[in-house]
Amino acid sequence: MAVRSEAVYPVSWKQGRIASWLVTVDHKRIGILYIVTALVMFAGGGLMALLMRAQLTTPNEQFVTKNTYDELMTMHGTVMIFLVVVPIMAGFGNFLVPLMIGARDMAFPRLNAFSYWTYLLGCIVLWMSWFSASGPARSGWTAYTPLSEAAFTPGHGQDYWILSLHILSISSLAGAINFLVTIHNMRTRGMTWMRIPLFVWAMETYSILLVAVLPALSAGLTLLLLDRQAGTHFFIPSQGGNVILYQHVFWFFGHPEVYIMVLPAMGMISEILPVFSRKPIFGYKAIAFSTIGIAFFSMLVWAHHMFAVGMPIGLDAFFMISSMIIAVPTGIKIFNWLATTWRGNLIFDTPMLFALGFIALFTMGGLSGIFLAAFPVDWQVTDTYYVVAHFHYVLFGGTMFGIFGGLFYWWPKMFGRMLDERLGKIQFWLMFVGFNVAFLPMHMLGLLGMPRRIWTYHHGGLWETYNMISTIGSGIMSIGLLVFVANVWIAHVLRRGVRVGNDPWLADTLEWYAASPPIPHNFDSVPYVTSARPLRDLRRRLAEELP
Amino acid sequence: MPARVRRKLPVLTFVLLAVLATAGAAAAANGGFTPQYPHSPNAKSINHAYDLIFILTAAVFVIVETLLVVFIWKYRSRGRRRDVEGPQVHGHTRLELLWTAGPVLILAVIAAFIFVKLPAIANVPASSAADRVNITVEAHQFYWQFDYPNGAKSINDLHVPVDQVVYLTIKSADVDHSWWIPQLGGKTDAIPGRTNHTWFKADKTGTFLGQCAEFCGVFHEAMAARVIATSSRAYTDYIDKTASADLGRAEFQGVCATCHGMQGEGGYGPAIAANPILTQPQSLTPLLRNGGRALMPAVGNDWTDAQIKALVDYVGKHVYKGATSGG
Numbered sequence: 001m002a003v004r005s006e007a008v009y010p011v012s013w014k015q016g017r018i019a020s021w022l023v024t025v026d027h028k029r030i031g032i033l034y035i036v037t038a039l040v041m042f043a044g045g046g047l048m049a050l051l052m053r054a055q056l057t058t059p060n061e062q063f064v065t066k067n068t069y070d071e072l073m074t075m076h077g078t079v080m081i082f083l084v085v086v087p088i089m090a091g092f093g094n095f096l097v098p099l100m101i102g103a104r105d106m107a108f109p110r111l112n113a114f115s116y117w118t119y120l121l122g123c124i125v126l127w128m129s130w131f132s133a134s135g136p137a138r139s140g141w142t143a144y145t146p147l148s149e150a151a152f153t154p155g156h157g158q159d160y161w162i163l164s165l166h167i168l169s170i171s172s173l174a175g176a177i178n179f180l181v182t183i184h185n186m187r188t189r190g191m192t193w194m195r196i197p198l199f200v201w202a203m204e205t206y207s208i209l210l211v212a213v214l215p216a217l218s219a220g221l222t223l224l225l226l227d228r229q230a231g232t233h234f235f236i237p238s239q240g241g242n243v244i245l246y247q248h249v250f251w252f253f254g255h256p257e258v259y260i261m262v263l264p265a266m267g268m269i270s271e272i273l274p275v276f277s278r279k280p281i282f283g284y285k286a287i288a289f290s291t292i293g294i295a296f297f298s299m300l301v302w303a304h305h306m307f308a309v310g311m312p313i314g315l316d317a318f319f320m321i322s323s324m325i326i327a328v329p330t331g332i333k334i335f336n337w338l339a340t341t342w343r344g345n346l347i348f349d350t351p352m353l354f355a356l357g358f359i360a361l362f363t364m365g366g367l368s369g370i371f372l373a374a375f376p377v378d379w380q381v382t383d384t385y386y387v388v389a390h391f392h393y394v395l396f397g398g399t400m401f402g403i404f405g406g407l408f409y410w411w412p413k414m415f416g417r418m419l420d421e422r423l424g425k426i427q428f429w430l431m432f433v434g435f436n437v438a439f440l441p442m443h444m445l446g447l448l449g450m451p452r453r454i455w456t457y458h459h460g461g462l463w464e465t466y467n468m469i470s471t472i473g474s475g476i477m478s479i480g481l482l483v484f485v486a487n488v489w490i491a492h493v494l495r496r497g498v499r500v501g502n503d504p505w506l507a508d509t510l511e512w513y514a515a516s517p518p519i520p521h522n523f524d525s526v527p528y529v530t531s532a533r534p535l536r537d538l539r540r541r542l543a544e545e546l547p
Numbered sequence: 548m549p550a551r552v553r554r555k556l557p558v559l560t561f562v563l564l565a566v567l568a569t570a571g572a573a574a575a576a577n578g579g580f581t582p583q584y585p586h587s588p589n590a591k592s593i594n595h596a597y598d599l600i601f602i603l604t605a606a607v608f609v610i611v612e613t614l615l616v617v618f619i620w621k622y623r624s625r626g627r628r629r630d631v632e633g634p635q636v637h638g639h640t641r642l643e644l645l646w647t648a649g650p651v652l653i654l655a656v657i658a659a660f661i662f663v664k665l666p667a668i669a670n671v672p673a674s675s676a677a678d679r680v681n682i683t684v685e686a687h688q689f690y691w692q693f694d695y696p697n698g699a700k701s702i703n704d705l706h707v708p709v710d711q712v713v714y715l716t717i718k719s720a721d722v723d724h725s726w727w728i729p730q731l732g733g734k735t736d737a738i739p740g741r742t743n744h745t746w747f748k749a750d751k752t753g754t755f756l757g758q759c760a761e762f763c764g765v766f767h768e769a770m771a772a773r774v775i776a777t778s779s780r781a782y783t784d785y786i787d788k789t790a791s792a793d794l795g796r797a798e799f800q801g802v803c804a805t806c807h808g809m810q811g812e813g814g815y816g817p818a819i820a821a822n823p824i825l826t827q828p829q830s831l832t833p834l835l836r837n838g839g840r841a842l843m844p845a846v847g848n849d850w851t852d853a854q855i856k857a858l859v860d861y862v863g864k865h866v867y868k869g870a871t872s873g874g
Binding site for chain 2: 320449
């Protein structure tokens with residue numbers, strides 16, 4: 001294929017500052033659109049979390065009403081999962097995968113643009129549901145039947161919620177297929193499967209999982225929509241429907257979804273740690289195959305969310321053992337990351353801080369998961385704040401720390417300017433401390449008997465103490481996030497961000513061969529890849545050739 | 548190298564033990580470090596399982612976080628240039644097998660321990676089949692109804708005899724709920740169209756608190772339950788006499804008052820104290836059975852005539868303030 005050297009947007013009106021973003025099919029711009037949109041959604045979801053924390057600070061608080069609380073709780077979960085984490089990973093994948101494998105763009109650039117714009121439509125539909133007749137959905141992000149049926153949740157908020165998730169599923173499915181085709185077909189010369197960056201492995205697995213489990217969600221939600229709108233009764237027990245069926249279908253999607261959200265973050269960690277340890281990743285193959293292993297087992301563990309519904313003990317035992325098996329490849333990753341830092345030359349730039357923070361916090365989330373996998377113990381802790389603590393350690397302490405590490409790491413590649421390191425470090429420490437202050441006490445609250453999703457509580461004493469501490473922690477974290485906003489503002493609006501060359505971190509992978517920011521067609525030429533670390537090879541060759 | 552490791556081993560062991568001891572002390576004081584102090588054999592066994600997992604995972608946690616901190620400290624750059632590389636180690640098969648086998652072993656121990664403890668948790672003690680008490684728990688938006696063997700009913704307060712096996716049959720009349728009294732065992736979901744079972748055996752007299760653990764709607768938080776364990780005599784007294792005499796009050800305060808206020812003064816729902824419908828069983832009954840036009844759930848969709856009569860009698864006498872005195 002001949003490389004185009006003329007302007008990429010030859011029609012004049014398409015070259016406008018805004019118009020060029022609207023019509024773009026460039027994977028890098030689409031990636032940035034994804035990331036920026038997801039960060040705006042993150043601010044919205046975070047604001048809802050702060051409102052909930054304010055309501056829970058003291059017992060018998062009346063800061064928001066019961067109904068509002070239920071709406072906040074439902075929308076916070078839905079926004080963070082479907083509008084923030086899954087699409088921001090698609091954003092990183094979009095920006096990075098073609099660059100990392102030495103491709104010119106994604107396999108289907110127009111489909112790629114379609115994915116982004118349907119994602120934005122899904123966001124709009126979900127947020128607009130606040131204005132529907134009786135408010136947005138308020139049956140939890142899981143929308144368990146029969147509570148989410150029309151009889152118990154009247155109004156159209158729930159219908160908009162279903163519509164939005166359908167739109168987002170289409171977006172994610174198109175994106176996932178695009179990633180798969182790109183990774184399988186567009187790797188540059190020499191980029192074999194054992195040389196692709198581990199983040200690409202993670203995106204491959206992310207995509208396989210999305211293709212495998214999104215249809216289950218779509219089917220379940222379609223049945224729910226039919227129940228609500230067309231008078232069917234798939235999940236209405238009084239008319240012969242089955243409530244548990246919904247839970248099975250939902251969690252068959254819902255548990256792999258956790259790994260859809262966390263595996264790409266693990267991929268980012270696997271990129272960042274070696275670069276800032278000045279060492280190769282320890283056990284490339286083990287990490288790549290454990291990613292695949294986690295993906296496979298993630299589809300066999302769904303009913304560990306349902307231990308209390310009264311399944312036969314044999315099934316409980318099966319899902320306990322499968323859930324424990326999945327801890328093994330997770331453990332492999334953690335030990336391999338630790339070994340990567342062993343005897344390295346550890347440089348604590350902000351991406352590295354977030355990567356190390358990921359290891360520290362994700363370990364906690366992984367270990368508290370073992371309590372939940374052991375089903376008799378789960379009978380005590382499920383549906384309490386213990387679970388809330390557990391999955392925030394995985395999805396915030398894990399995934400979001402990974403995402404911020406990734407943002408600081410790839411920011412110069414995306415925008416050509418560095419974010420300020422000192423502000424970055426301040427942000428990290430505020431978030432790390434705030435996170436633990438906010439979520440560690442939730443384990444205790446759960447064990448003290450505080451169920452999740454309650455609007456208020458009537459106990460003083462320890463319940464109040466821990467809730468108060470937790471709210472303070474959420475405040476500390478939000479200051480950290482404001483520091484990030486300030487950092488971006490200073491770097492870009494005030495243009496203080498230091499301009500950098502192709503490879504400011506002395507990294508290993510191919511995206512650092514491109515300019516910062518990369519030219520529209522990414523590379524004028526791509527070096528022949530002979531290892532998993534083409535940029536290091538290149539640096540060494542240059543060093544040898546120069547006297 | 549091995550000598551250095553040997554020198555540090557006692558220090559590491561000491562740190563590990565100190566951390567475990569602190570954790571143990573914290574757990575004993577129960578500031579929320581273990582499930583609540585159990586008062587039923589099944590809850591006790593769950594706590595044993597919890598304790599074992601706590602010890603093993605705490606050990607893994609300490610190992611991982613210690614390694615992390617030690618590596619961060621030991622291998623920090625110390626002003627070395629960025630292009631100074633560490634040893635280019637790509638992996639170590641034996642080491643990697645070791646940290647695969649380690650977790651497998653730990654998890655196998657946990658799973659085995661769970662299976663050993665399982666009969667004491669899941670199985671209803673067989674010897675007491677004759678004198679066990681069978682009670683049906685029916686979850687509603689937003690209250691618990693208990694049906695005793697003699698036909699008596701109570702709302703939100705479950706009276707049981709101490710030291711006797713109580714076998715619960717758990718149902719739901721509307722949406723998913725979850726039965727949970729932390730000191731008496733784990734959760735059992737109440738799911739419409741399904742019948743679940745659980746059991747407990749209170750080992751002392753007293754009141755055990757719990758609340759609905761599956762999000763069930765706007766008053767999920769208010770759906771509290773109390774288990775009141777008394778002597779066998781007091782229990783028999785309760786179900787034979789007190790329960791039926793007290794039913795109307797219990798129904799009003801446990802069911803209606805959640806939305807309409809303890810005196811019917813209104814709250815989330817409208818004020819009803821002055822509403823003449825309280826004195827008209829023919830209008831009140833369909834409202835209870837089918838729910839209201841707007842938000843009121845069908846709270847009494849499966850109530851017996853006696854239950855409805857008890858409520859009508861109670862509200863007529865104690866809640867209704869006359870059409871004019873309201874406002």
